[in-house]
Amino acid sequence: MAERCAVVGIAQTHHKKVRDDVSLAGLLREAGQRALDDAAMTWRDVDAVVIGTAPDSFEGVMMPELYLADALGAAGKPIMRVHTAGSVGGSTAIVATHLVQSGVRKRVLTIAFEKQSEGDTTWGLSGGRSGGVGAGGYFAPHIRAYIERSQAPEYVGWMVAVKDRLNALKNPYAHLKVPDITLEKVRDSPMVWEPVRRLESCPASDGACAMVLTDEAGGDRAPRPPAWVHGTAIRSELGQFPGRDPVNPQGGRDCAADVYAQAGITDPRREVDVVEMYVPFSWYEPMWLENLGFADVGQGWKLTEDGVTELTGALPVNCSGGVLSSNPIGASGMLRFAEAAMQVRGTAGEHQVEGARTAVGHAYGGAAQFFAMWVVRSTKP
Amino acid sequence: MRDVAIVSFATTGPLPAVDDTETQMLFPVISEAIERSGIPRADIGFTCSGSADYLAGTPFAFVGNLEAVGAWPPISESHVDMDGAWAMYEAWVRLQHGDVDVALAFSSGISSRSDLREVLCLQNDPYYLMPLWADHGSLAGLQARAVAEAGLVDEVVDTVAAPPASDGAAAVIMVAGDRAREVCERPAWIRGIEHRSDPHYIGVRDLADVPSAQVAAAAAGVGGGPIDLAELSAAHPHEEVLLRRAMGLADLVEVNAGADPLMVAGLAHIGAAATAIHEGRAGRTLGHAASGPCLQQNLVCVMEGTP
Amino acid sequence: MAEDTATEDPGAPVRFMPQLIGLDYTIKTNPVAAAFGAALADGRITGHRCPSCQRVYAPPKGFCPICVVPTGEADLVEVADRGLVTSWTVLTPIQYAGQKEREDYALASILLDGADGTIGQQRLVDVPLDEIRMGLRVEAVWAPPDERVADDRGYGLGSAVSGWRPTGEPDAPPSAYQEHTL
Numbered sequence: 015m016a017e018r019c020a021v022v023g024i025a026q027t028h029h030k031k032v033r034d035d036v037s038l039a040g041l042l043r044e045a046g047q048r049a050l051d052d053a054a055m056t057w058r059d060v061d062a063v064v065i066g067t068a069p070d071s072f073e074g075v076m077m078p079e080l081y082l083a084d085a086l087g088a089a090g091k092p093i094m095r096v097h098t099a100g101s102v103g104g105s106t107a108i109v110a111t112h113l114v115q116s117g118v119r120k121r122v123l124t125i126a127f128e129k130q131s132e133g134d135t136t137w138g139l140s141g142g143r144s145g146g147v148g149a150g151g152y153f154a155p156h157i158r159a160y161i162e163r164s165q166a167p168e169y170v171g172w173m174v175a176v177k178d179r180l181n182a183l184k185n186p187y188a189h190l191k192v193p194d195i196t197l198e199k200v201r202d203s204p205m206v207w208e209p210v211r212r213l214e215s216c217p218a219s220d221g222a223c224a225m226v227l228t229d230e231a232g233g234d235r236a237p238r239p240p241a242w243v244h245g246t247a248i249r250s251e252l253g254q255f256p257g258r259d260p261v262n263p264q265g266g267r268d269c270a271a272d273v274y275a276q277a278g279i280t281d282p283r284r285e286v287d288v289v290e291m292y293v294p295f296s297w298y299e300p301m302w303l304e305n306l307g308f309a310d311v312g313q314g315w316k317l318t319e320d321g322v323t324e325l326t327g328a329l330p331v332n333c334s335g336g337v338l339s340s341n342p343i344g345a346s347g348m349l350r351f352a353e354a355a356m357q358v359r360g361t362a363g364e365h366q367v368e369g370a371r372t373a374v375g376h377a378y379g380g381a382a383q384f385f386a387m388w389v390v391r392s393t394k395p
Numbered sequence: 396m397r398d399v400a401i402v403s404f405a406t407t408g409p410l411p412a413v414d415d416t417e418t419q420m421l422f423p424v425i426s427e428a429i430e431r432s433g434i435p436r437a438d439i440g441f442t443c444s445g446s447a448d449y450l451a452g453t454p455f456a457f458v459g460n461l462e463a464v465g466a467w468p469p470i471s472e473s474h475v476d477m478d479g480a481w482a483m484y485e486a487w488v489r490l491q492h493g494d495v496d497v498a499l500a501f502s503s504g505i506s507s508r509s510d511l512r513e514v515l516c517l518q519n520d521p522y523y524l525m526p527l528w529a530d531h532g533s534l535a536g537l538q539a540r541a542v543a544e545a546g547l548v549d550e551v552v553d554t555v556a557a558p559p560a561s562d563g564a565a566a567v568i569m570v571a572g573d574r575a576r577e578v579c580e581r582p583a584w585i586r587g588i589e590h591r592s593d594p595h596y597i598g599v600r601d602l603a604d605v606p607s608a609q610v611a612a613a614a615a616g617v618g619g620g621p622i623d624l625a626e627l628s629a630a631h632p633h634e635e636v637l638l639r640r641a642m643g644l645a646d647l648v649e650v651n652a653g654a655d656p657l658m659v660a661g662l663a664h665i666g667a668a669a670t671a672i673h674e675g676r677a678g679r680t681l682g683h684a685a686s687g688p689c690l691q692q693n694l695v696c697v698m699e700g701t702p
Numbered sequence: 703m704a705e706d707t708a709t710e711d712p713g714a715p716v717r718f719m720p721q722l723i724g725l726d727y728t729i730k731t732n733p734v735a736a737a738f739g740a741a742l743a744d745g746r747i748t749g750h751r752c753p754s755c756q757r758v759y760a761p762p763k764g765f766c767p768i769c770v771v772p773t774g775e776a777d778l779v780e781v782a783d784r785g786l787v788t789s790w791t792v793l794t795p796i797q798y799a800g801q802k803e804r805e806d807y808a809l810a811s812i813l814l815d816g817a818d819g820t821i822g823q824q825r826l827v828d829v830p831l832d833e834i835r836m837g838l839r840v841e842a843v844w845a846p847p848d849e850r851v852a853d854d855r856g857y858g859l860g861s862a863v864s865g866w867r868p869t870g871e872p873d874a875p876p877s878a879y880q881e882h883t884l
Contacts, residue, residue, distance in 0.1 A: 083691070084594050094485070
């Protein structure tokens, strides 16, 4: 039987367009140091380091675990680097979890990061060639297909944008803050990738997220209440083949079913207190609500419309402000996992959902073909 | 720890410049490893791969490689931007978790389409080292000098030659417990697998030593018995000297050393060490992977024919 | 590469400086793509029919990723140079290094008649951007024969097809494209 895994330390950097006050290594150290502080541990206490980031071409550093080993106290220790496209922050947390659950390591430091300002992400995404579509251009057709199929009103996308941006105002680490956000302001923002408007899109951020994971004994010793991992799941599917449905991908459905089964969840809509899902463009909230089993197919947008996903709603979604407010790409998935853990630890500050005991963290990547999820609770499995 | 064994291995070996895409190159290798294991593809519970975007010259290069696996229906799968040996390590960890019994690890690399000397410069610290464009061969030259000055070799061999630039792919199937015995006459049981990193800045390292290889080898249990065959990822002769010393390999131990193809070499060496057990040529073997300039990062896998 | 913030105020400390890295890669045309490209030069679009599931992949991959079986010349089929738009977007091009696009343009996934998989990110031409819709019937606009250079990158059609324009046929019904968003 697997060892229990506890999240005993969580930290993130302030996410900004340009973190010109730190190097790449400094950015990771900032998150790592604060996660260790949270766990009342030092760099010496760490058995292994697992880092994750998006394609190396985003920053121009090949296999950055080599350069970062020194700054992360990994000399003399095992360090590895995960890369699963946009889901990487989630996948990285899961690799770290497995190192603990397998009994191979007792204390693992995991950090995911991106310093978009030190490269050119759109250039990186295009492989340097003209005519690159960027992530928005890639996902826009899927969003259009969702709108057409579900007959959702256009303002649902605006509502998600307003909700997440209001939540971001409660998150001191969030990058994009638009205090005077309104439906009209979203509606009137420029169309970037039809049907996606600028204020329905994620920013480009510098930032990192770190977590300290330990075995059960470490969780019991932790100075603050830990979050306990009740399930992890990853799924990958082919990016493009005849008959594939990128709007409601099978991989996402399977991933959710797997992680709920591990956590003993049979009715996610009622048994989950708070959800952090990977929503880089506003319409992915209703799309993933359906994909992850929180709503029936074609009905996800009604939860948004009815205010169910607001911070004070019955199923709060992206209380941190989500990817729409901060997007250090490689870290974005781990930030979802970390926010879920913060919620059940009761350490989410102003964006805390009162009494949250069961939370879901979710990330996706590639052509909406890579999925990573975990379920965390305030109680032991 | 659960008993986990490598039950099959397939590789292209080092190829000169291939015409195929990375995915096309991988396709028969993965299929061959699966067929040799005798295990249906659908029984694979976890898949992990290793490759490098910068070798391919395109971001998300690994995504297309899923097509060589047949990821439909969806599979439980992950990827490291590292040598396939670390993908195998992640898969081994997953098998230790206990809910999965069969895992596939594979890797691929095409070095022939770029200038490796330039590309690998991007592994260096981006602020202080990379702008110097100090390539792996030059850094290896510094290490060779240190090895000679420490008296570990008689003369400095010219290591500033162009690094190997072959292409290739490799795949292994790992199985836990009794099922490994059912599908393989002589499974290569993994007695220990460990990896460590040394500091990145060569200025703070004693280049005549490889502590990370020493610690990884000790933690993997190399000293627990005689090694019949060691498969080492050593790009230059002095690296083999350093690795033998660090791992405590006796002079008589048979060593196969060689570092190409990049991203595949480590997994291929482990696979070759496993094959020696499968074929009854050896009872206890060692496979090794290295990453980074001057053997910065090392992984050691010790296998035995009896559990 | 980072923007050079120091140029705004010569007296300010240097926080960023550009470091442009150029790497050269030789892009090879694999044998399957080479045969596909030769047919394109001839004005034909070819694919492979999987011998197991009968799905037609155009461009061909040399294998069926669903059945995980190889495909080859024995599985060669020709598909039409016309089909329907299954999904689309209009892009406002971001001006990154190397970007040549300046004006808004439309990209679509197109399901060719006789193929089972779509070809993605195809340029739509000769149609107002606000008249693009799913189910729109389109046909290839072939480049002059001496300009038809196939490449191994992107989506395989290289410069052989410069875009897709409406045929004027009635739109295809939703059932024709709902399973082919990608």
